[in-house]
Amino acid sequence: MLAIPSRRIGEEPEPEKALRFSLLGPVSAWRAEEELPLGPRQQRLILAALLAAAGRTVSVTELVDLLWEGDPPASAVNSIHRYVGALRRLLEPGLPARSSGQWLVRQAGRYLLRVDAGGLDLLSFRDLVGQARVATAGGDLSAAVDRYLEALGLWQGRCAEDLGAVVAMHPAFTTVDREYIQAVSEAATAALGCGRAGAVLPFVREAADRCPLDETLQASLGLVLAADGKQAEAIMRFRDFRTRLVDELGVEPGPEMRAAQERVLRGSPVSRTAVSVISAAPVPRPLDRAPLIVPAQLPPDLPCFTGREQALEQARAAMHRAGDGLRILAIDGLPGVGKTALAVHFAHRAAKEFPDGQLYMDLAGFASGTEPMAADDVLYGFLEALGVDKNQIPASREARSALFRSVLSGRRMLVVLDNASDVDQVRPLLPGTIECMVVVTSRSPLIGLAAAHGAWLLGLDVPSAATAAECFLRRISATHLDADPSAVEEIVARCGRLPLALAIVAARAVSRPEQPLTRLAAELAAAQGGLDGFNDFDGANDLRGVFSWSCRRISAEAKRVFCLLPQIRTADFTTAALAGPAGISWEAAATAAGELVGARLLEVRGHDRYSVHSLIRAYAAELDGWRETGRTFALRRLQGHDRHSESYAA
Incomplete structure (x- = not known):
């Protein structure tokens, strides 16, 4: 299956409760053989937007813009919440009030619908297209055509076509439609290369009718028609396209259309190379353009790059x-x-x-x-x-x-x-x-x-402990051939597996080849979780400076909440845990958490669950946001919060 653009999608729903969703055509949802009633149009638009995201989160702002097209009412956000609640109860009947359930969840003020290739036709389509490309790269064009046909057969119309004109213009849906057009072009290329033009002809016709001014598609259609024995229709298509182009745009067809037409008129066999050029290069490179300077500006690659x-x-x-x-x-x-x-x-x-x-x-x-x-x-x-x-x-x-x-x-x-x-x-x-x-x-x-x-x-995210250790060892391999595994393990833990911290400590180890790593680990331990052990030699990558530039982007209220993070003793925590020590409302704490997540000073770990990296927590402890009086007040608030945390969170 092709990778989903955002990987933080949480746990998969239980198989016995699995749902199926369709987006490639009318929007629909099914539980077993029962089609679910999706409610009013605006509610269905929200579902369609979440499905088009295919595993990515969607913000409330995006949903408001989609539903009201730039002119939302004052109650827009509340309406979004109501529609989302109705969708949750539809997907999971009997779901308790104010519970997100396992399908439609909220993460840092954004919504996520958990789907995979088995439950969404869009992801199945992408999976099959990926398999087709692998087959094409391996030279098995007939197998590639089979996969393309299977993928294109999932489409029952345009993306979310039952939801009106707004989806025809909105990028969330037009981007999906363009995936169909691209797959058709690739299928035509593969089919012409293995003599199966007739198999893809219906899809190429349909795509060409959708995009009457797309020169690449029209050229592909002419070649496919000719390869299927319909040369007269191909020539007629070429002439109709030229007329349409001249009448509507006032321009003549480009080089790829002229090349395809000439090939058909001469009755030349269609080579795979020729079609590949038409399919893959819709904007041809002019032959008379002056030579371009070829820049190669990439910085040097990291010689010890590991994992990822x-x-x-x-x-x-x-x-x-x-x-x-x-x-x-x-x-x-x-x-x-x-x-x-x-x-x-x-x-x-x-x-x-x-x-x-x-x-x-x-x-x-x-x-x-x-x-x-x-x-x-x-x-x-x-x-x-x-x-x-x-x-x-x-x-x-x-x-x-x-x-x-x-x-x-x-x-x-x-x-x-x-x-x-x-x-x-x-x-x-x-x-x-x-x-x-x-x-x-x-x-x-x-x-x-x-x-x-x-x-x-x-x-x-930070790498695994094993990858972090490997990265550290590769950096110090020239000076510490017999590194103590237990010392390496402690150093990695003290660095919180953060690559920049590992690089700084590794540089210090390389500069002291005569000293064992156990001494370096002891120095980090002596810092007692502070940042004194992570000062860069020239200050360019000092952790304090690196973290400080995230703090400069947040409001005073969010910074005050950030400074209180060291007082929260649990590995992960809720919005209520932020609100209690800061003495602010749940809503204000949620706003501050959103800012901190945006600045990457907090990490989302689930629905209303956050965590903070150990070194960022150490930086928060060093800030001047909580002096002695502020610390005493925060501790008192925290003690009261600890006594009532369960009821507060509920």
């Missing part, structure tokens, strides 16, 4: 994802978790897929002593790297962004945007062509990129 196999698999899935849109992978995670290392490592491995070059920029969204880079400055640097004369680079951000998209048109280029502050910083830097891919890293989940551009969101 699942994250790399998701990154590869994002790179090969079907659809007409720009491929965007947005990696988020807590400070020091290794987002940049993963992005750079993946980019080096993927570079061969982007022969026109790789662009890289540190956007300084969370950096010490500097403001985030302005998008127009980044664009200036990119355009220079691409060979644009300085005097031809326009002054305004909008013009530079447009020129950037023009220069990259038809190019296969990888753009890595590291350490982004927010979506607004990234948006002007996006290419406009499907041949390119963008990899973005940020501490905050870039939800807006997923909503507007279909970005694949990848949340990065």
Whole structure:
């Protein structure tokens, strides 16, 4: 099964309570053989949005925009909650009031519908398309056609087509529809390569009728018709398309359509290579364009990069994802978790897929002593790297962004945007062509990129203890060949498995080759959970500085709650546990928790369950947010909270 864009989807529902959902056509839900009544249109829209997310969380804001199209009533949020409650009770009859159940859950103010390939036709479709691509790569085109036909047969119409005009324009649904079009094009390519054009012809006809001005689809249809013995119809289709293009757009057909038409008119056999070019390159690269400077701006790959196999698999899935849109992978995670290392490592491995070059920029969204880079400055640097004369680079951000998209048109280029502050910083830097891919890293989940551009969101957590130990050992292998396993285990634990902390401690170990690791472990233990053992030699990666830039992005109330985290003694805790020591309402604590989660100072562990990394907890303890008087007040509040925590949480 293809990886789902966001992996934090909790435990799977029990098999005996499993439901089936359909999105590829009219929206429907089934329990065994019973179709469920999904209620009013707005309630069905919410369900459709959750299904289209396919395992990703969806914010209340996104749902409000979908239901009221930018003009919500004052009661919009309450209405969303009511619709969600009704859906929960529909999916799980007898569910207690105010309980989220096991299917539709809330995580940090966002909603998630737990689905897998066995319960949602969209995920089954993606799974089968993935199998087809594997078969194509292995040269078994007939098997690939079989998988494509099975995948395309799951579609009973356009995505959520029974919900009206809003879904025809909303990116959550149009992105899914584009996956169908892409799969049809790939199926045509495979079928023409193995002599099975007739098998895919109905799907190619339907897709071409959906997209009457899509030159790639129309060219594919003509070739499939001719290969199936319908040359006259193919020629008629070519002529009709030219007429439509001239009448509606005032332009002549492009090179791929002319090449396909000439091949059919001459009765030439259709080669697999020719069709692959038409299917995979809808924006041909002009032959008379001046040679492009090929930038190779990626930083060096980390020589001791270890683990992250699942994250790399998701990154590869994002790179090969079907659809007409720009491929965007947005990696988020807590400070020091290794987002940049993963992005750079993946980019080096993927570079061969982007022969026109790789662009890289540190956007300084969370950096010490500097403001985030302005998008127009980044664009200036990119355009220079691409060979644009300085005097031809326009002054305004909008013009530079447009020129950037023009220069990259038809190019296969990888753009890595590291350490982004927010979506607004990234948006002007996006290419406009499907041949390119963008990899973005940020501490905050870039939800807006997923909503507007279909970005694949990848949340990065700390590695396992075994992977962290392996990473540490690889860093110190040159100086500590006989490392004490127990000392390594203690060091990894003291570092909280955080890659940046491990790197700092490993560098200290390498600088002291004569000292055993047991002494280093003792130094970390002597710090008693503080950050004194994690000072970088030059201060560039000092943990305090790295954490501080997340704190600068949160409100005073959220920072006050953050400073009280060391007073919570449990490994994970609820919103009520935050509210009690801070002396604030549950609602105010929930708002503060949302800010802290967005800044990656808190981690979501389930419905209304949070945790904090041990080193971030240590940083909170060092802040000036709670002095002696504040500490005494907090402890008194906490003691009262501990006595009543169960009833308070309930």
